[in-house]
Amino acid sequence: FLALPYLAFVGVFAVTGQLESAQNLLILPVVYALWVLLSLARAIRYKYDWDLSSRDAGQEVVILFISLSPWVGLPFISYFNLNQWMEACITNFGFLLLLALHVNRHIVQLRREHERLIESERTLMTWNEQLQAEVERRTRELERITAERRFEENSRQFNLTSREKEIAKLICEGYSYREIGEELFIAERT
Structure with missing residues (x-):
């Protein structure tokens, strides 16, 4: 199909010997x-x-x-x-x-592609911040649970009464003796 104009051009030129006649086939x-x-x-x-x-x-x-x-x-x-x-x-x-x-x-x-990359970075930064906040929250929760377990285990080991447990818990939370006395309605030196 593509060689047809070439073959026609060469054929006409070979038969007639005239380039002008062959040029008429350039219409193909x-x-x-x-x-x-x-x-x-x-x-x-x-x-x-x-x-x-x-x-x-x-x-x-x-x-x-x-x-x-x-x-x-x-x-x-x-x-x-x-x-x-x-x-x-x-x-x-x-x-x-x-x-x-x-x-x-x-x-x-x-x-x-650049716009998609920038959007991906923004999404990643948001996910990173959310993930970091979630990790911190769960870490605090685990620390609290671990501290409560240790407190319970130590309370059993030392056979603390429920009143002693209350006092020890307030000490762990950072209360002063005077604040504990006011909170539990007991003397400061108890």
């Missing part, structure tokens, strides 16, 4: 190019679910078709014997447009 690559453009248009519409109203879709269509138009025009340049500098300028312009599209997409992708 133009037809192929138009077919490629239509196929690309369908592919882009399919990519964007047949909705080309978004900025990305419109930008892709415009840049893609502008960048491919020099290649579609190459057979015309050859047919009309335009200068090689014209051909080079037109094709390089197409390359530059494709490069611009690629760089633009890459920059947009990097920005999105």
Whole structure:
């Protein structure tokens, strides 16, 4: 399919020996190019679910078709014997447009990734703070439970009465003898 224009060009040139007659077959690559453009248009519409109203879709269509138009025009340049500098300028312009599209997409992708990274860091910092607060709360709870168990074990070991346990507990909590006396209605020296 793609070799058909080449074979037709070589065949006509071999039979007639005239380059001008063979150049008339340059219409075949133009037809192929138009077919490629239509196929690309369908592919882009399919990519964007047949909705080309978004900025990305419109930008892709415009840049893609502008960048491919020099290649579609190459057979015309050859047919009309335009200068090689014209051909080079037109094709390089197409390359530059494709490069611009690629760089633009890459920059947009990097920005999105950067925003996602910043959001992830924020989420991680929040989780870290919450986790740290939870660890501290549970540590205090465990220390309290451990202290209560030790107190109960020591109370049994030393056979403390319930009144002695009350006094010992208030001492552990940091009460002074005078405050304990006032709290339990006993003398300070008891």
